[in-house]
Amino acid sequence: LDKELMTESSLFNPLSDIKVKVQSSFMVSLGVTERAEFHGKAHPGTFPHGNPRAFGTLQARNKAMYIQNLASISTSSELRTTALFGHLGGRLVVPNTGVSLLIPHGAIPEESSWEIYLAITQRESSLEPEGPEVLLGPEVSCGPPELQVSTPFALSIPHCAHADPQHWNIHLKRRSQQGKWEEVMSVEEETTSCYCLLDPYACHILLNSFGTYALIGEPISDCAVRQLKVAVFGCLSCNSLDYNLRVYCMDNTPCAFQEVVSDERLQGGQLLEEPKLLPFKGNSCSLQISVLDIPPFLWRIKPFTACQ
Incomplete structure (x- = not known):
C-alpha cells in the first residue's frame, strides 16, 4: 500500500490516526526439566522474550517499549x-x-x-x-x-x-x-x-x-480456525515523499513474527501498532485489507491501493 504525502508539515511516528483493517472477504460480503539445557545464541534484547501467547491491549508506555524492543531482533538468515x-x-x-x-x-x-x-x-x-x-x-x-x-x-x-x-x-x-x-x-x-x-x-x-x-x-469443517497475526509496518520511500504501508498476515507462531521483523529491519520499516490476532476460518475466502480514517489534508491514498 502506498500513500502520497500532501504536505511536509506533519509526519506521523507512529501513524496513530490511520487504521488498517484486515478481514475475511466472506465477512465483507455479509456486511459485517532437570537436564542440561542449551539455548542458541540470541541478542539479550531479542523479542518476544518469553514469547507471550497473545497480544492484549498495552498502555502507551508499554506499547512504546514493545515497538522499541523489535529493533534488537537478529537479522540472521538461519x-x-x-x-x-x-x-x-x-x-x-x-x-x-x-x-x-x-x-x-x-x-x-x-x-x-x-x-x-x-x-x-x-x-x-x-x-x-x-x-x-x-x-x-x-x-x-x-x-x-x-x-x-x-x-x-x-x-x-x-x-x-x-x-x-x-x-x-x-x-x-x-x-x-x-x-x-x-x-x-x-x-x-x-x-x-x-x-x-x-x-x-x-x-x-x-x-x-x-x-x-x-x-x-x-x-474438515468450515469452523476450522487458524490463528493469524496481523502486523502493520511503515516507512518513507527513499527517493520520494511517499509513505509505504506493509501489512503482514502470518501464522501466529513466534518464528513467523521474528522472520517478518527481521526482514523489516533490512527495509527500514517500523512497527506502527502492536500486532493483533485474527481467527481465520477455513471457508476458503480471501482476506481483504483496507486503509481507513486517513487524517484530512495530510495524506492521500494512491489510486487502487486503499483496498486489497
Missing part, C-alpha cells in the same frame, strides 16, 4: 543451534521460537558424545500441501539424521491451529533423503513408533529418528 550431548541427555532450544528438542537420559550410549543440531527453515517450505491442507507451523530439522537413539526423543513444534478434532485433521510429515514428504502419523491416531501431545500452542512429538518434520492441517 535459525539454528547446536550442542554436544552425552549419556545424561539434555534439551536444545532455538530461542524465542517455541522450537525445542529434548534428549532423554540413556538415549545416547555411555562414554559417547554427539553433536546435535536443531534448525528452522526460514525460506519457503519445500512441503506443498495437497488440496485444502495448510502448513500449521515451521519446517523443523534435527540431526544428524544418520544418528540412532536407543530411547525416543521429544520434538516441540509450535502451531497456529485452534486444535479441535471435530474441525481439524492434523498430520505429522517427514522429508525423506530423496526430498519426498511422507506422512508419519495423524495426531488423533498415534502409532507404536510415534506419540504426539497437542496443546493449544505447540505439538510435542516422541520420535525415534532425526530428520525434517512439519505439521499439516486438513480442515
